[in-house]
Amino acid sequence: MNKLQKWGGAAALYEALAYIIGFVGFIAVVNVGGSTDPLEKITAIRENQGVLTALMLIVYVAWGASLVVLSLALHERLDGKRSALARTATAFGIIWAVLVIASGMIYNVGMETAVSLHATNPEQAATVWLAIESVFNGLGGGVEVVGGIWVLLLSVAGLRSGNFGRAFNYLSYLVGAAGVVSVVPAIAEISASIFGLTQIVWFAWLGLALLRQPTTAVQSAAAPA
Template sequence: MGGMAALYMAAAYLATMPYFLLVLDYQSVVNPTAKLALLVAHQGSLYAFNLLVYVVFGLVLTVLALALHDQLGSTTPMMARVIVGWGIIWSCLLIANGAISNMGMEYVVNLQVHDMGGAVAAWQVIESIVNGLGGAGGEVLGGAWVLLVSVAGLQSIRLPKALNWFGLTTGMVGLVSNLPPLRESIVVFGLLQIVWFIWLGIILLRTRRPKSA
């Protein structure tokens, strides 16, 4: 289940990045009214993507965190518990992100029919909240979580050393993205995390669950 969870998370990234960067091109739109027009035109697909990439992603993340606890807990019990704790916190923020984004989008799309100015103002507030929850200002939790998993993997020797070193690099890139001058590195973090999730998923699918003492 942990392996399948990791592969789902990679697939979610792979589906989302082309949609938001190329098809929707939301990041290049700076005018608040134009952003609202995009929401109105793509409400259905955005709702589905938010559900799959934030809400379901967050739920699946808890499965992966628990699978890693089982995998690493016999040799690094404290780190394994922290992995679950941080994973649940990250999961809750992602689920809240998707839920608030979808409900807020529905609200402003209905509001703009009779109050365009109010809808634009409301979405600016909602978008700020969603961006904060989703790590748009830098991957604090995502980077720290991958970094912790990789450190635990090196100490436990239950995950391949190459994967762990790759994860350390990925986590550091995520943390660096919190610095305003290096904010764009969040895209690099996303690409590296796709590879890390796929690699981790394959490893977990091939690894037998450690026997309880």
């Protein structure tokens, strides 16, 4: 049990680090999202394809894989064998991981297709990219509702089981709520940003908790002497 908890802690710390890399990379280094003109956007993507590919692998593909490890560690920590709530949270965690990995792969493969088209037909490349970007955003690039539900379920399960402390679980309510309301178009951008920023703190806190206390007091007491 301790080994999986520690792997989960390491995964959570990676999640926090990847968020930081993502914010810096997508805003300060290659802010292709800042352009509203499709032709300008696909040109910027072509010029920064290598950096964008690396960022998507770090922030989406590897992030999603790490989330699987973390979800399994939390399933064990929250006694998923007996808790239906913990099992439900695990399901949403795995679903979110799949969506994030798929988003990253679709972005990278779609980017390659659009960039190849750009050399011969920039207008068609821009149109193709609009379609790819819509799929990417729908899967999880712009809406964080699945992640929000996962965090909310974990907060309830954590409070019921006495794991991680009240302060952390109340923070989880805030983080989860920000993710869930990102489904509302009028506030999607601001709520997704709040979700991402608060998740840096959330994942770091969770990771340290899993590494410092790989078993709960109840689990330790139940362990054979």
